[in-house]
Amino acid sequence: xxxxxxxxxxxxxxxxxxxxxxxxxxxxxxxxxxxxxxxxxxxxxxxxxxxxxxxxxxxxxxxxxxxxxxxxxxxxxxxxxxxxxxxxxxxxxxxxxxxxxxxxxxxxxxxxxxxxxxxxxxxxxxxxxxxxxxxxxxxxxxxxxxxxxxxxxxxxxxxxxxxxxxxxxxxxxxxxxxxxxxxxxxxxxxxxxxxxxxxxxxxxxxxxxxxxxxxxxxxxxxxxxxxxxxx
Numbered sequence: 001x002x003x004x005x006x007x008x009x010x011x012x013x014x015x016x017x018x019x020x021x022x023x024x025x026x027x028x029x030x031x032x033x034x035x036x037x038x039x040x041x042x043x044x045x046x047x048x049x050x051x052x053x054x055x056x057x058x059x060x061x062x063x064x065x066x067x068x069x070x071x072x073x074x075x076x077x078x079x080x081x082x083x084x085x086x087x088x089x090x091x092x093x094x095x096x097x098x099x100x101x102x103x104x105x106x107x108x109x110x111x112x113x114x115x116x117x118x119x120x121x122x123x124x125x126x127x128x129x130x131x132x133x134x135x136x137x138x139x140x141x142x143x144x145x146x147x148x149x150x151x152x153x154x155x156x157x158x159x160x161x162x163x164x165x166x167x168x169x170x171x172x173x174x175x176x177x178x179x180x181x182x183x184x185x186x187x188x189x190x191x192x193x194x195x196x197x198x199x200x201x202x203x204x205x206x207x208x209x210x211x212x213x214x215x216x217x218x219x220x221x222x223x224x225x226x227x228x229x230x231x
Contacts, residue, residue, distance in 0.1 A: 018035070032064060033057055034050060036057070037052070039085070044080040067089075067093065072087055107142035108143045111141070113213055113222070113226060116179065119135060119143065119146060121217065123146075125217060129152060130182070131148055131157060131181060132151075132152075132157050132178075134147055134167065135177040135179065137176070141212075144172075149164055157180065175210045175212045176209055176212065177213045179216075182216055182217070185218045187223045188223075189216060189230065197214045197231070201231065211231070214226075
């Protein structure tokens with residue numbers, strides 16, 4: 001075996017090749033140089049991709065922040081790094097920077113029926129037909145998502161329990177708040193509203209998804225089953 005063949009990554013033991021090592025041991029097992037080598041894809045006739053990456057890192061004091069400051073032209077000064085490889089490195093480091101800068105917004109926490117009403121008012125307060133919505137929450141009562149389940153006419157809409165719990169289970173929700181509107185402005189819960197709520201509450205127990213409330217919205221007013229002791 002020649003010296004040049006030794007530098008070929010394909011001749012290394014599988015667990016020592018960056019890509020295979022990542023698959024076998026996970027990304028945390030790779031050094032910075034090995035991760036960069038994956039971006040490079042190949043080295044030169046006399047250096048492996050890992051060797052090129054190591055030299056590149058040495059030039060910036062093994063500081064990834066300094067590496068991220070290099071331009072495409074700066075990177076191309078390193079032997080073994082052409083324009084395409086330089087662009088790949090710059091793009092990867094930019095993605096890392098953007099991820100660091102983007103923090104997920106804290107989920108809204110519901111503490112009362114008014115919070116649930118405020119969350120859905122824009123969707124249900126002023127429309128001329130009935131719609132059925134749900135709010136899904138986690139164990140801390142923080143909102144996972146809100147979703148329309150159905151849309152009907154002036155007199156009513158159909159809320160399919162299978163569809164409701166399908167969404168809840170897909171989102172791994174711990175609790176669910178039901179909601180629909182009465183375009184007539186009447187806040188009285190119909191017998192159908194009461195029976196549906198009871199049916200969904202019992203179904204939720206079996207699926208470990210608690211029905212926390214049922215909100216009826218009529219303009220700028222609302223009725224909460226929980227507040228009225230109707231659950």
